[in-house]
Amino acid sequence: MTNKITIEPVTRVEGHGKVTIHLDDNKQVTDAKLHIVEFRGFERFIQGRPFWEVPVTIQRLCGICPVSHHLAAAKAMDIIVGVDKLTPTAEKMRRLMHYGQMFQSHALHFFHLCSPDLLFGFDADVAIRNVIGVAEKFPELAVQGVMMRKYGQEIIKMTAGKKIHGTGAIPGGINKNLSIEERDTLLKELDQQIEWSKGALKIAKDYTVEHLELAKEFANFDSNHLTLIREDGAMDLYHGNLRAIDKDGNKIFDQVNYQGYHEYIAEEVRDWSYMKFPFIKSIGNEDGWYRVGPLARVNACDFIDTPVAEEARKEFMAVTNGKPNNLSLGYHWTRMIELVHSIEKIKELLNDSDLQGEDLVLKGERREEAVGLIEAPRGTLFHHYKVNENDQVTMCNLIVSTTSNNEPMNRAVSGVAKKYLSGVEITEGLLNHVEVAIRAYDPCLSCATHALGRMPLEVKVVDCAGNVLDKKSTN
Amino acid sequence: MNEASTILLIGYGNPGRLDDGLGPALADAIEAKRIPGVTVDSNYQLSVEDADAIARHNIVLFVDADVQGREPFWFGRVEPKKEVSFSSHSISPEALMDMANNLLEGETRGYILGIRGYEFNEFGERLSAKASANLAAAVQFVEKAIAEKEFDQYTSVYKNA
Numbered sequence: 348m349t350n351k352i353t354i355e356p357v358t359r360v361e362g363h364g365k366v367t368i369h370l371d372d373n374k375q376v377t378d379a380k381l382h383i384v385e386f387r388g389f390e391r392f393i394q395g396r397p398f399w400e401v402p403v404t405i406q407r408l409c410g411i412c413p414v415s416h417h418l419a420a421a422k423a424m425d426i427i428v429g430v431d432k433l434t435p436t437a438e439k440m441r442r443l444m445h446y447g448q449m450f451q452s453h454a455l456h457f458f459h460l461c462s463p464d465l466l467f468g469f470d471a472d473v474a475i476r477n478v479i480g481v482a483e484k485f486p487e488l489a490v491q492g493v494m495m496r497k498y499g500q501e502i503i504k505m506t507a508g509k510k511i512h513g514t515g516a517i518p519g520g521i522n523k524n525l526s527i528e529e530r531d532t533l534l535k536e537l538d539q540q541i542e543w544s545k546g547a548l549k550i551a552k553d554y555t556v557e558h559l560e561l562a563k564e565f566a567n568f569d570s571n572h573l574t575l576i577r578e579d580g581a582m583d584l585y586h587g588n589l590r591a592i593d594k595d596g597n598k599i600f601d602q603v604n605y606q607g608y609h610e611y612i613a614e615e616v617r618d619w620s621y622m623k624f625p626f627i628k629s630i631g632n633e634d635g636w637y638r639v640g641p642l643a644r645v646n647a648c649d650f651i652d653t654p655v656a657e658e659a660r661k662e663f664m665a666v667t668n669g670k671p672n673n674l675s676l677g678y679h680w681t682r683m684i685e686l687v688h689s690i691e692k693i694k695e696l697l698n699d700s701d702l703q704g705e706d707l708v709l710k711g712e713r714r715e716e717a718v719g720l721i722e723a724p725r726g727t728l729f730h731h732y733k734v735n736e737n738d739q740v741t742m743c744n745l746i747v748s749t750t751s752n753n754e755p756m757n758r759a760v761s762g763v764a765k766k767y768l769s770g771v772e773i774t775e776g777l778l779n780h781v782e783v784a785i786r787a788y789d790p791c792l793s794c795a796t797h798a799l800g801r802m803p804l805e806v807k808v809v810d811c812a813g814n815v816l817d818k819k820s821t822n
Numbered sequence: 823m824n825e826a827s828t829i830l831l832i833g834y835g836n837p838g839r840l841d842d843g844l845g846p847a848l849a850d851a852i853e854a855k856r857i858p859g860v861t862v863d864s865n866y867q868l869s870v871e872d873a874d875a876i877a878r879h880n881i882v883l884f885v886d887a888d889v890q891g892r893e894p895f896w897f898g899r900v901e902p903k904k905e906v907s908f909s910s911h912s913i914s915p916e917a918l919m920d921m922a923n924n925l926l927e928g929e930t931r932g933y934i935l936g937i938r939g940y941e942f943n944e945f946g947e948r949l950s951a952k953a954s955a956n957l958a959a960a961v962q963f964v965e966k967a968i969a970e971k972e973f974d975q976y977t978s979v980y981k982n983a
Contacts, residue, residue: 392945407838407945413866451871459870479904482925489925497871512837 415723421516423719429711436704444506451499458492520708569594572643580649639726653691841939877928888936894956896982900932
């Protein structure tokens with residue numbers, strides 16, 4: 348008899364994930380699968396629309412990181428209108444928008460999801476180990492989280508035009524620069540934001556260093572890593588070429604122009620999941636899967652071009668003697684390295700007068716096919732389009748970050764289940780550790796609709812006949 | 823309450839998902855009326871930084887689509903409540919009220935307007951016919967309540983089923 352344990356968030360519409368843990372006859376875990384319901388219909392929704400509309404329309408896909416989709420689509424449409432290099436003002440405005448997005452997203456994840464685990468420990472009472480507990484015991488940290496998120500959103504508003512349906516990036520450039528008044532508003536709070544970011548980095552680093560043995564046992568597995576990289580090997584979250592490394596840091600490919608990504612990356616369909624499983628073609632689907640996101644980016648880059656983040660990167664890499672760090676919990680530390688990097692880049696940009704330039708848009712010779720790539724907060728984001736002579740999109744293929752992290756998240760959940768499941772009863776401990784493993788990757792659950800309701804995480808134990816043997820919820 | 827007050831209206835939802843866009847649609851309609859003392863905001867979903875804006879106003883009115891419940895809309899109070907979310911993807915009005923009033927020391931009264939929607943499962947930038955009618959009724963109600971500066975009396979009139 349086969350038993351299944353299902354961990355399922357309740358949602359009204361779609362865009363949810365659930366975890367199914369498979370047991371053998373001896374009640375031992377054989378496998379665990381994370382199901383993320385991805386709404387593939389969006390790629391069809393885009394077909395037939397005029398290409399210049401896509402950078403705005405595509406934001407409907409995701410209410411979590413609309414800026415990343417906005418910029419990835421705009422980068423593709425730059426190519427469609429024949430522009431390979433933007434004006435300095437356009438590129439720097441887009442970068443400012445992107446670093447603002449990265450900053451607010453990483454801050455939100457850290458203060459509201461990760462910090463309770465790090466400040467109270469994984470085994471602390473769940474009644475305390477949550478954002479409310481943080482707010483009560485560390486109110487200054489909770490306020491910092493709100494204010495850092497707000498600061499990032501202000502940057503987005505000033506560069507994209509508005510928080511919802513931003514229009515800042517257009518094919519070939521941008522539609523506004525940053526006024527002196529806007530710049531000065533952001534500069535006023537900058538030093539405080541930098542200090543708070545350093546504080547968050549310290550919390551993440553100290554926890555990992557102090558709990559290294561736990562981190563090594565928790566959802567730890569070797570993997571390949573994929574990221575955009577600058578020509579000189581520096582981390583670049585906005586633009587570059589593709590680099591993939593293996594678990595030891597050997598380059599699988601490097602400085603690949605992402606217009607030809609499909610020659611290096613393929614997507615596998617598995618019958619139990621709506622979400623595809625991308626892999627590196629030269630290695631094959633069995634072993635070619637890879638991680639993306641903060642851990643992959645820090646592991647794969649040669650250096651970071653901002654001083655505080657670079658110092659932090661060196662400290663992080665020293666833990667594994669310069670080799671890639673394959674700890675799932677390493678995502679927290681690297682996410683905070685990127686938080687600091689983002690605010691350092693924001694400072695650099697705000698002090699650059701190119702942001703007040705007037706040369707905003709370029710045009711070139713029309714093309715029919717283009718790929719836009721960006722390092723979104725959760726990892727590499729691929730946008731691929733074909734456009735016909737009537738300016739209509741005829742093909743759209745997206746590989747979102749969570750799709751690339753699909754196999755790693757399955758591995759993480761499987762590892763946790765094998766270690767923490769005892770019998771068929773869903774304990775708080777099991778539920779919490781599965782959550783911690785998933786949270787490390789900060790998956791986008793594609794919840795593009797948010798009608799009234801809540802999304803708790805539920806756990807169900809189901810036997811082979813479909814009977815529910817046990818059921819628990821996180822709230 | 824009858825004294826002069828500042829009101830924050832937050833309409834949230836995804837306008838690209840049919841009736842899920844009811845909240846932003848109501849926000850657009852109220853913003854177009856440029857009512858003094860009323861700040862209008864809209865977004866795909868509520869976010870933690872909204873707590874700061876809420877703490878700076880006397881009253882906050884959350885507006886969202888609802889997949890079930892009273893037609894054409896329901897209206898009620900939102901009391902602060904400590905809630906924990908599984909992901910960074912959502913935060914409830916109650917949790918935001920708690921952050922605004924207890925963490926950021928606001929003294930804000932919260933209300934919620936749930937407008938009944940019917941179609942959510944496809945992509946599309948339009949409201950269903952029935953949702954559009956419900957939106958019109960909700961806009962009329964919000965305009966009236968703001969003009970009267972009186973909200974509590976309506977919580978029983980439009981109580982959710």
